[in-house]
Amino acid sequence: VVSHVIFLSPGSHLHPMEPGNNTHISKFLLLGLTEEPTLQPLILGLFLSMYLITVSGNLLIILAVSSDSHLHTPMYFFLSNLSFVDICFTSTTVPKMLWNIQNKSKVISFDGCITQMYFHILFGGLDDALLSVMAYDRFVAICHPLHYLVIMNPRLCGLLVLSCWILMAMYSLLHSLMVLRLSFCLDLEIPHFFCELNQMVQLASSDTFLNNMVMYFSTLLLAGGPFAGILYSYSKIVSCICRIPSAQGRFKAFSTCMSHLLVVSLFYCTSIGVYLSSSAPHSSHSSVTASVMYTVVMPLLNPFIYSLRNEDIKRALKRFYLIRIASLSDGAVTGLS
Template identity: 60%
Template structure:
């Protein structure tokens, strides 16, 4: 198989979820709808939190950043897919593909870190309520966001720049709707051992450590809540964690489903369909989870809606 290291001449083909021409309009409409819901829903969450002084707390500050990360990760993948379907052109340049993969890694890593930070916030609020305002002060929250972002950017740049050392073959078809780093590496003709080691290490660090932190936080939370004598008090404490637990279950559950589907099936298309769950559907559902399960958010949304209606 002929290979090349002239990266400026390389173009990848994003095969998408299906090559059936009759399904393309359906996929276009479906993903356009999901993207608009994701973008507008998360934007509404962010605007609601910023406009209501009662929501200017660490928990909602972290939630607003999670919503921004959801917008960014969806905007990195879905618009290019919609453009490819509309133009009936599956090509993406080498630079464009690597850039897209890098941004996906940045925002996926950031989302992982934010979910862990939100679990720590709930741990402090329930297990150390008297020290909550001291520990979760605005300065500490900003540092959490910045550290999470810096770590995610460094990791994404390291993994992406390591692709530059690879030589690629001529058959550059990616059976996916966006450039996933693992799929790019599979197309290389040169040795990819170092790249694979880095990917598995990063997956362990960015998947395992945040999840382990969330798991430990909720062990402490459950232990503390069970000591509350009042049933109403236990329910109130658990209810503050319900939305976060739902998002964590959805994010890690769908991510785990992708890897399981990749392991048990030989069809790359099936893996691509599974990837839709963690890269698109999860981000679309997060605003509904937090708005429908949270009384403060529903009240703030109602006030914002009334305020916007009065201005029209």
């Protein structure tokens, strides 16, 4: 599974290894996940189904949390934000790929590619940051239950989410601006179905030392930091749970963290897979596979993990469904009368 991107400059001919300034590049040609024509309808149907399920599942969680007053708590506030970010995250890459397959067009503009890269970094980083905030929320709930509502007040919750957005917006803007200063050869191939930061930097024809340094140090700080926070939170959580005398109490306390632990494990496993596959040479197939897991499968599974293991979410969805059915029935009766 290989995708190619060819950089074209209007009115120019393609010459291998001929340097070009990216300001003269007007469009790319994305060849998608595969060049096999017979597989295009299958890919279109599969990814369209996964995208619709992802959007629907995460929207249902947002609607359940917003419509049920019992779920107006810090934990579900962060969960609804995570669902919104997941919708945006998968929407940065999948719709464009589906559009190209449906219209048999491989074109994406240079501005569109930079924009796609910016939002991919933004929402991927927000996923990481929100998961660390949710780990802190679980730490306070289990280790300081009597002071939970005082510590996790609405003002702090809003500030935490706002801080995540501002930090990651600046982070993604920094990388996007640094890519804009690079020059590229006129004939490039990127083994991805979207514009990914690491591959773009690797394929630049100009000096990328500064880009690599910023990328590695910022990844260490903004990816390693939240991960360290999650590890610290759960070390304290495990310590508190072990001090609970009854087995039933320990299980009940740990069960409140299971959904979050599953999502964290899925997120970091796929993230490590993307990093290892993109840094290894001649690994286009594994890189695309890891990217699909990271950008498509992970946002798809998150709502199922949280809804299937959470009785509050299931009850809220059931109430929301019954209310909608009742309102539709009342509307139909009013119309007939």
